[in-house]
Amino acid sequence: MEAILLVGGQGTRLRPLTISTPKPLLPTAGVPLLEHQLTRARDAGVTRIVFATSYRAEMFTEAFGDGTRLGLEIVYVTEDEPLGTAGAIRNASAALTCADDSPVLILNGDILSGHDISAQIAAHEKDDAAVTLHLTLVDDARRYGSVPTSPDDRVLDFVEKSPNPPTNQVNAGCYVFRRSVIDSIPAGRVVSVEYETFPGLLAKGETICGYVEAAYWLDVGTPAAFVKGVTDLVLGALASPVLTANEHGVLLLDNATVAPTARVGGGTAVGAGASIGADARVESSVLFDGAVIEPGARVIRSVVGAGARVCSAAVLEDCVIGDGATVGPGNELLNGARVWPNVALPATAIRFSPE
Numbered sequence: 328m329e330a331i332l333l334v335g336g337q338g339t340r341l342r343p344l345t346i347s348t349p350k351p352l353l354p355t356a357g358v359p360l361l362e363h364q365l366t367r368a369r370d371a372g373v374t375r376i377v378f379a380t381s382y383r384a385e386m387f388t389e390a391f392g393d394g395t396r397l398g399l400e401i402v403y404v405t406e407d408e409p410l411g412t413a414g415a416i417r418n419a420s421a422a423l424t425c426a427d428d429s430p431v432l433i434l435n436g437d438i439l440s441g442h443d444i445s446a447q448i449a450a451h452e453k454d455d456a457a458v459t460l461h462l463t464l465v466d467d468a469r470r471y472g473s474v475p476t477s478p479d480d481r482v483l484d485f486v487e488k489s490p491n492p493p494t495n496q497v498n499a500g501c502y503v504f505r506r507s508v509i510d511s512i513p514a515g516r517v518v519s520v521e522y523e524t525f526p527g528l529l530a531k532g533e534t535i536c537g538y539v540e541a542a543y544w545l546d547v548g549t550p551a552a553f554v555k556g557v558t559d560l561v562l563g564a565l566a567s568p569v570l571t572a573n574e575h576g577v578l579l580l581d582n583a584t585v586a587p588t589a590r591v592g593g594g595t596a597v598g599a600g601a602s603i604g605a606d607a608r609v610e611s612s613v614l615f616d617g618a619v620i621e622p623g624a625r626v627i628r629s630v631v632g633a634g635a636r637v638c639s640a641a642v643l644e645d646c647v648i649g650d651g652a653t654v655g656p657g658n659e660l661l662n663g664a665r666v667w668p669n670v671a672l673p674a675t676a677i678r679f680s681p682e
């Protein structure tokens with residue numbers, strides 16, 4: 328079976344992490360974020376994936392090549408200018424080889440999901456639907472596509488990012504399309520699957536079905552969600568084909584070092600060559616390769632970029648520190664503070680909280 332992966336977005340809400348790396352490639356428990364979904368799709372029978380790229384397209388080729396490493400055939404179709412979600416799907420369809428009536432799996436590139444992809448495909452075939460959407464329940468649907476369904480799982484409406492969503496049942500960003508429906512999307516212009524294609528298909532009376540499954544699901548769109556995704560993977564809350572169970576709630580990658588008196592836990596991932604000094608405390612955090620946590624520093628629910636340094640007795644809570652930045656001794660950064668790459672904060676012992 329063939330799939331299309333949407334990975335052309337800029338990931339602006341995750342800046343500064345996404346300045347140098349597109350969101351789907353952020354190191355997530357030791358591998359690029361989208362590797363968890365790719366291998367799940369592979370295990371559900373997908374053999375060939377078309378990457379629909381735009382922003383920093385070359386980095387995807389460098390990371391995945393022809394896909395052999397993952398047991399997949401990967402090809403790339405790059406938009407010169409982003410074509411929107413449906414425009415990207417239509418553009419990528421030029422590289423599909425399957426028949427008109429074949430099912431094609433479409434994946435958003437920033438999702439961690441434990442749902443049963445095979446069961447979604449089976450439901451699509453049973454209903455002979457034009458499109459079948461994975462739907463899940465969230466507490467607040469305003470950031471998502473809100474999708475009411477009938478008792479027999481027919482999609483009744485598709486309302487993207489509304490202040491008054493009709494239901495908390497939302498589009499989970501994984502679709503099965505009949506190939507001929509993809510080819511009916513207008514070519515060569517910006518088209519949104521959420522604002523144009525789904526409402527348009529519904530208006531035409533096409534059969535769009537919901538596959539409702541409340542498995543683990545996360546849109547990794549914000550720093551807090553990224554930290555949650557990594558720590559959940561390390562703690563085993565979401566099984567991934569590329570991770571083995573971790574018994575201590577900590578993932579140490581190659582040559583990472585942790586001083587015996589440091590306290591590290593809560594699903595923390597310590598990148599290759601990163602180090603945590605004596606008496607430091609690192610809880611539910613993500614340290615990229617080569618990050619340095621000096622003795623006595625405290626890092627809680629934060630991301631520390633590649634080669635960044637958190638000096639002694641500094642405190643980070645719910646923060647993002649860009650690659651190569653330095654947080655001088657004694658600074659206290661709280662509540663969503665972000666330090667841009669290569670910035671050096673002096674040892675002023677300031678307390679900074681943006682809200």
Ligand code: GDD
Nearest residue numbers: 333334335336379409410411415435436471472498500546
């Ligand atoms: N190739 C390409 N070109 N990809 C794109 C483009 C584009 O122009 N625009 C967005 N993408 C990709 C992004 O990289 C991402 O993988 C996916 O499309 C979805 O874009 P997001 O920017 O992450 O959208 P969202 O999270 O605000 O909303 C979408 O996902 C929600 C679930 O996570 C919508 O589909 C919502 O309806 C849905 O609930």
Ligand code: MG
Nearest residue numbers: 437546547548
């Ligand atoms: Mg998203």
